[in-house]
Amino acid sequence: MTSFEDRQRAFETKFARDEEMAFRIIARRNRLLGVWAAEQMDLTPAETDAYCKAVVQADFEEAGDEDVIRKLMGDLTAAGVETDEGIxxxxxxDRSIEARRQLMEAQ
Structure with missing residues (x-):
């Protein structure tokens, strides 16, 4: 029984680590996305920092990326930036790939 319990414990540990890494990647991605959008809107560094935090917070509204996309589209449109959902x-x-790369390099 011990080997089965050890395997189960190892699987649970790996699952927890993978979930934590996925959360960190998404949070990093959202921050990078906030920086990108802030650059599009010509925000100051202080405004950029606050905006990045708002983008990260927006991801907690519902599951998936639609809440973040909706926020960015609304903010970019309100700022007069010509964009569409595809962009x-x-x-x-692109920011997902960059976030994953940054976190892998940090390990």
């Missing part, structure tokens, strides 16, 4: 989704995908 925002590409930026999201």
């Amino acid at each position: 925002v989704r590409r930026a999201l995908d």
Whole structure:
């Protein structure tokens, strides 16, 4: 029984570690996405920092990326930035890759 329990414990540990890493990647991605959008809107460094935090917080509204995309689209449109959902989704995908790379390098 011990080997089965050890395997189960190892699986649970790996699952927890993978979930934590996924959360960190998404949070980093959202911060990078906030920086990208802030650059599009010509925000100051202080405004950029606050905006990045708001983008990270927006992800907690519902499961998935739609809440973040909706926030970015609304904010970019309100700031007079010409964009569409495809551009925002590409930026999201690019920032996902960058976030994963940054976290892998940090380990």
